[in-house]
Amino acid sequence: MDPIPRYSRHMLLRVIGEDGQRRIEQSRILVAGLGALGSVAALLLARAGVGFMRIVDQDAPELHNLQRQVLYDEADVHRGLSKAEAAFAHLKAANSSIKIEPVNAEIGPDNVDALVGGVDLVVDALDNTRTRYLVNDAILTRGIPYVFGGAVETVGNIMTIIPGKTPCLRCLWPNPEAVENHARASTVGVLSSGAATVASLQVTEALKILSGHEDQVLSGLLVLDVWRGCFHVAPVRRNPQCVCRKFEYATEA
Ligand SMILES: [Zn+2]
Incomplete structure (x- = not known):
């Protein structure tokens, strides 16, 4: 008898197959x-x-990360590996059949185009608005779908951006400086389960797109508070003046 295929539980799903x-x-x-x-x-x-x-980060795992950063363990902290190297080892241990490219770098204007080059989708797991806007603009230029996520305290946001079709981050927040001053995990904390919930919802959005169901992505900004058990989708409109309007041609070709 053939063994049960590795991905059978996704293959059985009506929505993936x-x-x-x-x-x-x-x-x-x-x-x-x-x-x-x-x-x-x-x-x-x-x-x-x-x-x-391709997995990118410029930091090394620290003890205070282990409360929520489930990819690392105490040995990674003691060995002083970069997050990219430690993540590479753990991800390879979980699935040796896929290709993983670890990049130990900070995403900036000089490397953002190379980093988004050749991919079908970007998952935003960043912690600052400036870098998010760099990635937002890079994916618009190349027509690559982008799943934004953010988590702080007990709340989180998720929005899926399809260039040329949906609003982008700049449509949502035209002024990056105003967003940058919002609370950060390093000052107000972040609930581990809140961050994991946001990431799970981002993965759901990513799997929709990667499995060929781009038409089923979330419409608008999903706002949640896991402590209160509240989830709602706030409508977001495309801003006629936004830079993303220039890239409508990207999906019309
Ligand atoms: Zn926009």
């Missing part, structure tokens, strides 16, 4: 940031069989 799983295995993605969100997103997407993952 064998065709969707094959598409996932042929996909190439960038996970931008390997903190709380990136830990969960990278683990689930590696286990889902995404064929190629």
Whole structure:
């Protein structure tokens, strides 16, 4: 008797199926940031069989990360590996059949185009607005779908951006400086389960796109508070003046 296929539980799903799983295995993605969100997103997407993952972070795991960054353990902290190197080892242990490219670097204007180059999707697991806007603009230029996520305290946001079709981050927040002053995990904390929830929802959005169901992504900004058990989708409109309007041609070709 043939063994049960590795991805059978996704192949059995009506919403993914064998065709969707094959598409996932042929996909190439960038996970931008390997903190709380990136830990969960990278683990689930590696286990889902995404064929190629570029994983990027400039930090090393620290003891205070282990409360929520489930990709690392105490040995990683003591060995002083970068997050990219430690994540590479753990993801390979979870799924040796996929290709993983670890990049120990800070995403900036000089490397953002190279990092988003050649991928089908970007998962945003970043912790600052300036870098998010760099990635937002880079994916618009190249027509690459982008799943934004953010988590702080007990709340989180998720929005999926399809260039040329949906609002982008600049449509949502035209002024990056105003957003940058919002609370950060390093000052107000972040609930581990809140970050994991946001990342799980980002993975769900990513799997929709990678399996060929881009038409089923979330419409608007999903806002949640896991402590209160509240989830709602706030409508977001495309801003006629936004830079993303220039890239409408990208999906019309
Ligand atoms: Zn926009």
